Amino acid sequence: MASEKTTCASLYTIKTQFFSVILIKDLKFQDDEGHFIFETLEEQADLLNMTVSSILCQQFPPSLSYQQCFVKAILKKCEENNFEICDELYESYTMLIGRSNEVSEVCYKTYFISPDECITLQESTQMISHGTTGLCTWQAAKYLTEWAIENKQILKDKHVLELGSGLGLTGLVISKFCCPSTYTFTDCHENVLRTLRKNVTLNTVQESSSENDYCNKQKCGKTENDDNSYCEFSDTDGSITRIKHLDWEEFTEQEVKDLGSDVILASDVVYDDRLLEPLVKVLSSLLSSSSSVAYVSSTIRNDTTFSKFLDVLDTKSICWQEVKNVPTPVFYYNKDVAIKLLKLSSQ
Template identity: 35%
Template sequence: MEHSEQNQTSDSKIVNKTDVLWDFQVSFFAMSRLVSFPWTFLEKDLECNKSSDLISDILKLTCLHSLCRKFPPSVRYRKLFLSELIRRQEVAGCDPLDELYDALAEVVGAQDTTECYKSYLLPSGDAVSLLENVALISEGTTGLVTWEAALYLAEWALDHQDTFTGRTVLELGSGAGLTGITICRSCSPKRYVFSDCHHRVLQKLRDNVRLNGLSETTASTVGVEEMDWTTATEEQIAQIGADIVIAADVVYDPDVVESLVELLSKILRSSSPEVFICSTIRNQETYGGFKQQLEEAGIRHHVITGAVSQVFPYSRVSAIEIIKLFR
């Protein structure tokens, strides 16, 4: 009995360590805030074992990982991360880990840029890597970074893969491309059309599509189109022939809501696609105004309920809602 209990305890420790290493890796590549990392587990391990083995394991899965060599997070972020690992090691009184200091020395001499890579690890172990801007707003647009609703909609898609399998999908306001690339890599759509209107966003979007092994020329299964909500025609929409239309974090500015609702009306008139809009509700007045304009346009909505699997690390403080539209 005692031996069995010891085995169970040992298994529990292994599971916990595995989970912690995964959390460190996922959070590091998504450039999550350092306070969100599982530091408490690391502190306890350092205190109990007086060994840097766990730090060595963390290092191999982050700064020394092949994904970091290919798609590195920002220089500043890696400096902060490595400095924090060193601080925790020194506080615990563990022997110095040469590879940790070598990794820090490597980034200290590197020059930071306005762009960096963020990689979002999928349950399969695969990664969606995106070149994003460091600043949340740059070049007059918010489309050069990934926002929470895009991550949430991607998680919902992973939970509802059959919704997209074998179907033609049109995404409005694709931004950096996280949601669409996740769906293309995991849900096997017949065709996926990314769209946006800002020229810089479209350029970055095409780069990210190629970065993730998707090609606009591969049997025409993936496309990136310019779509201005104020000028898009029903003919342009009909040519895409979408079975599914999705959008994430497009209801953040009252000035664009009217043109969005007009576009959604054209989409629902041109064919009968399933339309899903995912929004982070930052301003209840703006979001309520969007729903009111939908109603005035004769568009009804249904709130999608049910838990969504948490795959990606991001702040879940703000409410995020998916609605399905129909006439």
């Protein structure tokens, strides 16, 4: 049997994996010594209380199908290893299966940066939803976020702009931990912007301790049906978070100039040959100031597409260099997939 300290650490690992909805096959049900973390009735109850039975799961639940698979996997492991199974585990599984007719297009994923700090995102249950891939969080965004956590000095007191922000993981973590002066999320898809606004509100307003705090933090004031082209949140520390519609194919130079960014960030934006020219065009405009710099994180799914991106950067006279220092892992994702981080600047 594992020590109490080891069991607590392993339970925390499973908690973070469960709420970030990693593949069931990748869940770490055993500690470093090979002991299962739910060998006793008490451990099983603790595991349930930290996951499917927790307040966090009630407020911001992972998809129902994921919860069902999670509890089913625990039951299967218990049966295979002849562990006595607590009543709460059976009851939890029965309750979840009883809800199988419930249908939802959205779920929540909660990403823990530390035991006391996390970011919760509303995401789509489908990889492609409403004609966009922007309603899910991808590997390169997690990689860029890990890099940002280790390089806070690059972002501190800076005007930061993100291209193709998606659901907002990178920007929310940077806003919370890296102290930028302003952070501007941008995207062009209406449904992405709507969900992004929900996620920014969820992770900022939620922390307010009084009605006055709420008024200071939430300056957007938009309703579900309002235009999503611009939204601004101001915090009590003076920092400002903005959400803005930006179409790479239809932007104006004045629009980009008004953004006034020191650091430009982007992740998983190099995937479609048709968008490479517009992407580099907007990057070129944003980098027109000699002091501006960009960091682009890319999952290398297609070597040809990535090579074309580099060629287009060269034609626009944008300097690029690969940032090879691999950041300390914080999130769970496939580390075997090639991810490259480029630093861009004007010549």
